[in-house]
Amino acid sequence: xxxxxxxxxxxxxxxxxxxxxxxxxxxxxxxxxxxxxxxxxxxxxxxxxxxxxxxxxxxxxxxxxxxxxxxxxxxxxxxxxxxxxxxxxxxxxxxxxxxxxxxxxxxxxxxxxxxxxxxxxxxxxxxxxxxxxxxxxxxxxxxxxxxxxxxxxxxxxxxxxxxxxxxxxxxxxxxxxxxxxxxxxxxxxxxxxxxxxxxxxxxxxxxxxxxxxxxxxxxxxxxxxxxxxxxxxxxxxxxxxxxxxxxxxxxxxxxxxxxxxxxxxxxxxxxxxxxxxxxxxxxxxxxxxxxxxxxxxxxxxxxxxxxxxxxxxxxxxxxxxxxxxxxxxxxxxxxxxxxxxxxxxxxxxxxxxxxxxxxxxxxxxxxxxxxxxxxxxxxxxxxxxxxxxxxxxxxxxxxxxxxxxxxxxxxxxxxxxxxxxxxxxxxxxxxxxxxxxxxxxxxxxxxxxxxxxxxxxxxxxxxxxxxxxxxxxxxxxxxxxxxxxxxxxxxxxxxxxxxxxxxxxxxxxxxxxxxxxxxxxxxxxxxxxxxxxxxxxxxxxxxxxxxxxxxxxxxxxxxxxxxxxxxxxxxxxxxxxxxxxxxxxxxxxxxxxxxxxxxxxxxxxxxxxxxxxxxxxxxxxxxxxxxxxxxxxxxxxxxxxxxxxxxxxxxxxxxxxxxxxxxxxxxxxxxxxxxxxxxxxxxxxxxxxxxxxxxxxxxxxxxxxxx
Amino acid sequence: xxxxxxxxxxxxxxxxxxxxxxxxxxxxxxxxxxxxxxxxxxxxxxxxxxxxxxxxxxxxxxxxxxxxxxxxxxxxxxxxxx
Numbered sequence: 001x002x003x004x005x006x007x008x009x010x011x012x013x014x015x016x017x018x019x020x021x022x023x024x025x026x027x028x029x030x031x032x033x034x035x036x037x038x039x040x041x042x043x044x045x046x047x048x049x050x051x052x053x054x055x056x057x058x059x060x061x062x063x064x065x066x067x068x069x070x071x072x073x074x075x076x077x078x079x080x081x082x083x084x085x086x087x088x089x090x091x092x093x094x095x096x097x098x099x100x101x102x103x104x105x106x107x108x109x110x111x112x113x114x115x116x117x118x119x120x121x122x123x124x125x126x127x128x129x130x131x132x133x134x135x136x137x138x139x140x141x142x143x144x145x146x147x148x149x150x151x152x153x154x155x156x157x158x159x160x161x162x163x164x165x166x167x168x169x170x171x172x173x174x175x176x177x178x179x180x181x182x183x184x185x186x187x188x189x190x191x192x193x194x195x196x197x198x199x200x201x202x203x204x205x206x207x208x209x210x211x212x213x214x215x216x217x218x219x220x221x222x223x224x225x226x227x228x229x230x231x232x233x234x235x236x237x238x239x240x241x242x243x244x245x246x247x248x249x250x251x252x253x254x255x256x257x258x259x260x261x262x263x264x265x266x267x268x269x270x271x272x273x274x275x276x277x278x279x280x281x282x283x284x285x286x287x288x289x290x291x292x293x294x295x296x297x298x299x300x301x302x303x304x305x306x307x308x309x310x311x312x313x314x315x316x317x318x319x320x321x322x323x324x325x326x327x328x329x330x331x332x333x334x335x336x337x338x339x340x341x342x343x344x345x346x347x348x349x350x351x352x353x354x355x356x357x358x359x360x361x362x363x364x365x366x367x368x369x370x371x372x373x374x375x376x377x378x379x380x381x382x383x384x385x386x387x388x389x390x391x392x393x394x395x396x397x398x399x400x401x402x403x404x405x406x407x408x409x410x411x412x413x414x415x416x417x418x419x420x421x422x423x424x425x426x427x428x429x430x431x432x433x434x435x436x437x438x439x440x441x442x443x444x445x446x447x448x449x450x451x452x453x454x455x456x457x458x459x460x461x462x463x464x465x466x467x468x469x470x471x472x473x474x475x476x477x478x479x480x481x482x483x484x485x486x487x488x489x490x491x492x493x494x495x496x497x498x499x500x501x502x503x504x505x506x507x508x509x510x511x512x513x514x515x516x517x518x519x520x521x522x523x524x525x526x527x528x529x530x531x532x533x534x535x536x537x538x539x540x541x542x543x544x545x546x547x548x549x550x551x552x553x554x555x556x557x558x559x560x561x562x563x564x565x566x567x568x569x570x571x572x573x574x575x576x577x578x579x580x581x582x583x584x585x586x587x588x589x590x591x592x593x594x595x596x597x598x599x600x601x602x603x604x605x606x607x608x609x610x611x612x613x614x615x616x617x618x619x620x621x622x623x624x625x626x627x628x629x630x631x632x633x634x635x636x637x638x639x640x641x642x643x644x645x646x647x648x649x650x651x652x653x654x655x656x657x658x659x660x661x662x663x664x665x666x667x668x669x670x671x672x673x674x675x676x677x678x679x680x681x682x683x684x685x686x687x688x689x690x691x692x693x694x695x696x697x698x699x700x701x702x703x704x705x706x707x
Numbered sequence: 708x709x710x711x712x713x714x715x716x717x718x719x720x721x722x723x724x725x726x727x728x729x730x731x732x733x734x735x736x737x738x739x740x741x742x743x744x745x746x747x748x749x750x751x752x753x754x755x756x757x758x759x760x761x762x763x764x765x766x767x768x769x770x771x772x773x774x775x776x777x778x779x780x781x782x783x784x785x786x787x788x789x
Contacts, residue, residue, distance in 0.1 A: 067746035071739075102774065105748030241738035248745045275758075278775070282759050282768060376777035380765025383779075491766055492743060493777040 008057040010049065010168065011091035013078065013113060015106050016064035017496040018099045019125040022155030024061045025508050034512055038088065039219065041679050042077045043410060052162075053169045060089055068112045068210055069244045072413050072487055076217070082116055083210045084220045085202050093171060094120040095164070100130045100137055100152070104259045107146075111182045111251050114148060117204035121167055127152040127159050134266035142262040146255070147180050156502055182254040183247060185209065188236055195232045199225065213240045274369075274497040282373055291374050295396045298361045302354045302400035303431060309353035317346035335537060344529035347608065348522040351403050351669065355517055356510050358397055358404040363509040367501035371411070372493055379491050385473050386480025388417035389491070395421070395472060398428035399465075402670045403521075406677055407513055416485035420476050422677060423687050426670050427472035429465045429662060432610040435629065436661045437464055439614055442633050443654035467662050475690065517673065524672035532579075532608050536601075539577035547576040564622075571622035579604050593660070593696070594653035594703040596641065603666070610666045652706035656699040664695035722767060722783040724757045731755070732771075733789040740785045748774065755786070 014020045024032075028047025037044045045061040062081070063074035070076045081087045082094075096113055098106035103124070113120055124130075124137060130152075143150040151167060153160035185193065189209055196208040203211065215221060215229040232238075281287060321338040328334040365371050375389030382391050390412045398405040405425045412418035429437075445460045538544070551572050555565045574580055583600030590600055598620045606613040614632060621635045639648040665671065671684040678684070716723055716730055724730055732753045735741035749771050758775065759768040766779045778786075 066748075067742070069742045069746060071743055102748070105772075105774065108746060108748070241742065244742045245738060245745065248742060249750075252745075252750060274775070275770075278758065278768075284759075372777070376766065376768060377761055379777070379779065380761060488739070490743065490782065491777055491779040492740075492747065492782055494747060495768075495775040495777055 008051075008055065008093070008168075009089070009091045010057050010059050011082075011089075011094045012059060012061045012097060013094055013109070014064060014097035014125075015066055015099070015102075015109060017494055018064065018097045018102075018106060019155050020061065020064060020097045022502055022505055023095075023097055023123070023125060023153065023161075024059065024155075025504050026155050026158055026161060028059055030508075030511070032508070032512070034516060036679060037077050037081070040073055040077065041415065041677075042074050044089075051169055052165050055169075057168065060091065065109065067109055067248065069213070069248075071490060073415050074413055079210060079214060080218055080220065082113070082118070083203075083207045083214070083218065085207070087220065091118060093168065094118050095123055095168075096120055097123050097125050097155075100124040100126050100263075101133065101135060103137070103263060104256055107255045107259055108248065108251055110148075111146075111255055112206070114146075115181045115183065115204070115206035117206070119171055121149045121151060121164070121171070122146070123160075123164060124150060124152045125155055128154040128157045136264045138262045142258065145258045145262070146182070181206075182258075183251050186243075186246065188238060189243065192232060192236055192238055195236075196229065199228050212238060213244065277498050278373075278495075281370070282377070287373075287377060291377065294365065294370075295393075298358065298393075299396060299400055301357050301361060302397060302404070306353040306357050306400075310350055313346065313350050313353070317342055317349075336533075339537065340530050340533040341526075343533065344526040347529055347669070348518060348525050351401065351517065352514055354401045355404040355407065355513055358400075358408065359510045359513045360506065362393065362408055363506045364501050366411070367499070367505055369496040369498045372495045376491070376493060376495070383489075385476040386417065386420050386483075387476055388412045388414060388421065391417065391421040394425050395428055398425040398430060398472075401430050401432070402426040402428070402667065403517070403673050404513075406670065406673050407517065409677070414485070414487060414489050416483055416487070417489065419678065419683065420479045420483065422674055423479060423683065423690070424472040424475045426665060426667065426687070426691065427468050427475060427663065429468040430610075430667075432667065433464075433661055435611045435614045436606075437461060437658065439617070439629055439633055439636070440649075440654050440658050440661075443637065443649040444651055444658055464658060464662050467659070471663055471694065475694075516676070520676045521669065521672040524675060525669050528668040528672070529608055532605060534578070535582065536574060536577050536579040536605055539573075539581060543576040543581075544573065547572040567622040570619050574601060574616075574619050592703065593699040594650075594656045594707060596648060598648075599657065603660075603664075606666050607668055609669065610661060613661070613666075652703050655706055656703035659702050660695045660699040662695075663691055663698055665691035716788045719788055720784045721755050721757065721769065721786045721788060722780060724755070724788075726757055726759060729754060729756045730788040733787050735785050736787055737785040740782060744782075744786065747776065748772065749776070749786070755788070 012020055012024055024045065024047065027049045032045055032047035035044050035046065036042060042063060047059050047061070049057045049059040051057055062078050065075040065078045068079050068082075070079055081089045082091075084090065094113055094116075096110045098110060110120075110122055122143075124139070130137065137152065139150040139152055149167060149171075151160055151163050153164055185205075189212075192212045193205045193208045196203075196211060200208050200211060211218065211221075211229055212233050215226055215233070221229070281290065321342050324338050324342065325334055328337065362371070365374075371390070371393070374392070377389065378392045379389035382389050387395075391409070394405045394409050397408060402425050405428075406422050409418050409421045409425075412421060441457050441460050445456045448456045450456060450459070548569070551565070551569045554560070554568060560568065579601050580597075582604055583597040586600050587595075587597040590596075590603075595603070601620060602613050602616040605616045614629060617636060618632050621632070621639070636649050637647070640646065641648050665688045671688060674684040674687060675681055716728075718733070720736070721730060721732075732749065732751050732755060734751055735744060753771050756770040757767060758770055760766070761768065761777075766777055767783045768775065768777055769783070770776075
């Protein structure tokens with residue numbers, strides 16, 4: 001029993017596009033956990049695999065990689081885990097997944113894996129496709145010549161999965177394993193491996209060779225270990241790049257004949273199908289056109305279709321709040337539960353429809369094989385701004401909501417390009433800005449027509465959107481210059497063949513995204529919204545007391561009805577609250593922008609979400625809990641500055657406020673998601689100051705220029 | 708295949724191939740790109756066909772043996788033909 005106490009750790013490794021994810025989903029189902037590899041922002045998917053003998057194994061899905069000579073963070077993770085026997089994720093067994101259709105290409109990494117000295121099995125995936133394509137593999141001969149176990153499987157249909165499970169059960173009972181390598185070290189490499197043995201005796205020969213190649217960046221080495229290796233490498237004058245080329249060529253020379261003699265293939269129909277589809281889908285004119293049509297569909301879906309379930313969630317929480325208020329006695333507990341907790345919870349769940357819809361569509365496009373092509377098409381254009389071809393999806397979906405957009409950047413391999421995409425996406429005007437724009441544009445621009453067809457307000461609306469796009473691309477360009485990156489940027493993208501999407505994979509992606517958002521970003525959103533609730537409903541005791549007595553006096557003096565009295569009390573209480581004090585406190589800082597303390601309060605409360613601006617305006621001007629933009633507009637237009645006697649919402653202030661809302665990071669949920677995606681508070685903090693700083697300066701310029 | 712192997716592209720990189728033209732890889736002019744390309748299965752001796760060059764003057768979309776790969780211009784430039 002002693003041996004079974006520690007869970008069996010199994011690594012799933014393979015080239016990109018080998019169908020590893022399908023295998024992983026098939027083996028673990030819903031029992032997956034998405035985390036990160038220690039110290040880096042590389043996604044680690046681990047899942048529980050229930051073996052036929054009743055035991056549970058931990059299956060770790062490693063990023064797809066082509067060889068042990070990595071260039072990106074994702075690929076480095078594979079090397080740094082497998083080259084370090086004391087790593088937490090060091091597996092007891094490796095399942096190597098290879099696409100049988102591309103066996104000659106996918107064996108390179110397998111022969112390297114096999115040399116590590118970790119027990120391994122070669123799983124030939126896509127057995128179903130191979131059969132359709134008339135590909136036959138002599139697995140026995142392949143197993144014999146490569147000196148390994150070979151199992152034909154299909155992650156899509158489930159074929160052979162039982163055999164794989166049986167193998168794992170038997171293998172873990174009997175771990176003695178020695179096998180021959182297809183690669184024989186050069187004399188230089190042999191000496192290197194020997195010289196490293198005294199200091200790295202727990203490492204296998206090939207692991208020591210990898211130390212010699214990668215010691216400058218391997219994070220688990222101590223400074224003195226690094227020095228030891230550096231000395232051995234320098235004494236031998238061992239050059240990593242030529243050695244890599246030599247090793248790779250040698251391996252190909254050995255296993256290519258083996259692979260070719262074990263496989264017989266007739267001409268593939270699937271390949272021709274892919275060629276034909278590609279002719280159409282990557283066409284110079286047709287391709288960008290189709291892409292924008294697809295993106296329009298994605299955009300429309302997040303924008304329009306999501307609004308129904310969102311309204312439902314909104315209604316449900318409204319109902320729940322009403323009922324709770326009716327049942328519980330009025331007081332702080334009822335307020336905390338409804339205005340604090342329920343409001344916060346609703347604020348988290350409201351994003352789920354948008355996230356689910358975006359990832360449903362994106363993962364279908366990804367599964368089909370379209371996304372890789374779109375990334376290729378826009379690579380050049382996006383490169384100019386330090387972005388990646390795949391960034392275009394985030395930027396476009398950011399027009400609906402930045403939260404799913406930021407989450408969609410996972411597929412960008414290069415960390416710097418991904419980070420820039422995350423940082424600039426919230427500049428794109430999202431749907432939450434629309435209510436703010438609609439209310440304010442009326443004050444900034446007259447509703448006149450130019451050339452008889454263009455409504456000035458409509459043009460201004462469009463201008464604000466364009467301003468957001470310019471800010472996003474401009475910021476990306478600046479960040480491209482500022483941010484440092486050690487990783488070289490490559491495209492070198494293998495384009496997968498077109499395939500029918502697997503429903504299981506699509507559903508699991510959507511489930512995973514929704515769960516991650518709700519659990520991880522949701523916590524942060526809930527905490528901030530509780531904090532904002534405290535700020536806007538509590539204040540210094542005396543001030544709050546005064547607000548109550550004053551309201552009482554006014555109500556009696558003017559004989560206000562119950563509703564008007566409640567509205568007035570809400571307005572006075574907000575003014576007396578900590579948020580009100582904060583608004584007054586920051587008034588000197590925002591006066592040069594043309595804002596008064598009332599707008600200051602709205603800036604604070606709308607940090608929860610931009611559209612809250614409208615609701616706060618309603619409360620401040622004591623027109624109650626109405627969301628009617630028209631009545632708010634009317635009331636705001638009457639507002640007069642008591643000091644100057646001029647209208648508060650004049651053209652200058654309105655433009656200044658509009659520009660502020662285009663740029664400012666007024667969305668705690670986005671910050672929470674950015675924190676989740678970058679795994680530190682550093683980047684959301686930088687993002688907040690970058691965006692809100694730009695907003696402040698721009699509003700200052702706009703107001704001073706117009707006023 | 709009906710496409711003819713371009714014979715006037717000796718020792719020139721694959722970005723000189725036009726759409727539909729074919730060539731055989733001789734070597735790579737950059738070691739780092741070479742390891743990466745070779746790991747993907749792009750080897751000396753592999754047959755390259757240019758399927759398309761990207762819009763906006765971007766990269767290349769090439770078929771190498773049985774797979775299709777997207778390359779940036781500078782990546783394509785380091786693949787030298789026989």
